[in-house]
Amino acid sequence: MRVLLVNSNRFRHPEPVIPFGLCCVASALEAAGHTVEVLDLCFSKRPAADIHQAVAVFQPEALGISIRNIDNGVGCNTIFLLEQVKNEVVLPCRRAFSGPIIVGGSAVGISAPEILDYLDLEWAIRGDGEIAMPAWLEHLATGSDPGGIPGLVRRINGTIRADPVPARVPDLNTLSTVHLGRYLDLTPYHNLECTIQIQTKRGCPLHCVYCTYNQIEGRRYRLRDPALIADDIETLVKETVIHRIEFTDSTFNRPLDHAKDVLRALIGKHLDLKLRTMGITPGAIDTELFQLMKEAGFTEIDISVEAGSAAMLRSLGKDFTLDQVLRTAELVQSFQIPTMWFMLLGAPGETLKTLRETFDTIDRAISPRDLVVISVGIRIYKGTPIANYLLATDPLATPDQFLHPVSYQPDALDVATIKQIAAFEQLRRPNLYLYDDNQEHPFLRRLLCARREKSGEDEPIWRHLIRGYEVAERLGVRRLRRALQRRRHPRLWEQWRQSATAATTGR
Template structure:
């Protein structure tokens, strides 16, 4: 069999300031599992990963490429924002290749699985949740032409007008999952650009050291996807993958875990093992502000960590409580100070547009942004999708229909506390609060940037880049289009600005 695992293209080309493009790590895990445990050889399958998203491919070309490749099985990971246009593309593929079995996965299909198989008959099945074992077993059924797939965990399908639906699979010992099959996308360059500047230092990839999240922030769905089951890889397993990445020529790597810093002792052991093996690779991660231990940050810096992103979300305690964040503005202040003391670059992430947010709350957020010494800022307009708690609240309040499940939504579509224009305006104001204009502050940040290795490399790398000089003339302030600020869904624009 010929098997393709694909990411669909973006529904339109964007000119957002930040573009962080990492490999489709979920698909690469599925591929490595099927290959490592013999499912590909048993089914005589050839597997390919087709990352149309990173290739900035138009949907017409995506359809043409898939039809030309003629896969027997096409697995597609699709997000809420891209769902409608992706389904239109898959319908065209099905019309040209009616024998190709189309399988969907990802967060949106996981929570809308039954609706999908009832509405789109060309979808053979949906895999809910983690798909490594489920997809591999599905290949066996397809190879044997076995129509009974009810024994496979995580499957939703329509057979003889009856719904087959099984509980999602959860791999408890995630050390048993082979490292992602990065060789399947080795011809694609991944990395990070901001306002046209190339800020990728060396060959770039991503890594997952744990799955799941025990928290339940109501703007996020990762905890529902994993059923709040936190599973972590062993220190040996994590560092062995980093060591392999270094031998493969990777120079930088982002850790995708939701709460990498939750266990400071584990982080310390990972850092010590990185230093013991002399692994020279630049690392980035996210962290919660209530797990901001000074010693942990010092260990991270010594092990090669360059930056950390904190999901601060708001400067208003009322809004943090509404989001069920279980953090405080005071904790954010301490976290930023501790990370900065360890000489880590600190990115602050905020959300604008909560249904209960008032002008006073927004003013508190702007004051918080001005007070905290961030090196970069990310501000998102809040969106809701059919699988998160904000959507459920809106649906229960009669503000959104149960049938409107094929896309994500902007909060302002259903609540009148802030209009779309208000949200866009306050996103802009947040960035302006970030850019302090006093001479001493600018001079201090400039000296620190130039004195850092990454800063010097960025300047040299982009010396002839016209975008650099445009940013100098504009003092680096972001220039957003309103439709980009208001991109729908929890997968909204990640517009990071840097000082």
């Protein structure tokens, strides 16, 4: 069959994302004998017109839409991205194409029935599209019973029915190498120094209270062969000339031995890579891991500790202790790998005391040359531990199983107060970045890329952001903003100042 696959993700903060997962599905469909075209709308200025043209030229018999995000994933200033997907992608697809349309992707893996209802469509896939999508096309071609297709969600006589078991590829080593250039124009991604995303495994058995990974990918690890991973990366680098690779596992270094084997396989390839990962957990680190990361070509890492308070780490369901966080910080500085640390404020039990503990940990453990990204508020998603807790205490907390944004509100402090405290602290530290889309400049990444290119220094672009904040501090701009903040919120400022005094006295 002729199949048009559409990347609906037009959200480009903090950077555009290459639709690698959609290309994995395209590769699987071609291996099954289908003719596939991918329409990437990430940079489209006229998505409806591009959809109409693609349908008119390619003449598909079936159409699949990949949906990456329900929203921007934060608990404060949440942007409901599904509305944009519906208006700019789904409705134009329905106007241009009268045949069967199916949706999939990570967002659908979280809330498939609710998304199907919201978009007013008939078909969705929950889980791995590489096996579910060919099975669905087989149903369309032969008229076979679709009831046995894993992960299939469908509308029957107005009622949405979902297969209880998501689609899971049992052996990831059976998947073929994905040739990105076959499906995508990578030029705009390359110009913005975007990374190619690679998974060394799927699944996550951890129990972070807010996280959706184990719903999307399953609750056990499905590991890929390290040699195959290295071969795939070698092929992608040669074909795309992009050397920036990002490991997008839930946590790269669990299991620890598997991560080390992947690094050893890459070291043996001598590929001159610029590697990064969105997930290092302090619960599985040692000196050898950092030695191998350095040798393999890691130029930056992300560490989502989420809190610098022992009480908050327990509240968030983390698999590591504060001592392990401090040990990880020591290794980061010892091996001089640039690091972005992520903090999530506003978990159950958050107080002025726990906030103070987190900022104290930042000061004593994290290098001022490394960036600390602060998010305020937990966006609650269907099926997560915090969602189940909230529904147990308030059955009316959501009318649609948390499809539309709902944020957790701590008992002791409201989210607005926590955000104001974070704003106080951000103005005291040039390396602290408060994640708030309302403050984002649309050309920030392009400007930082240009600044790095001009400087000739091959380092993370966020290092230039820190330098910009340092210049603002020397010029007195941030000092003036601190004074204005104190004047606008005198009572909160005094409470926060007293919490620092109490913390110092208690030591």
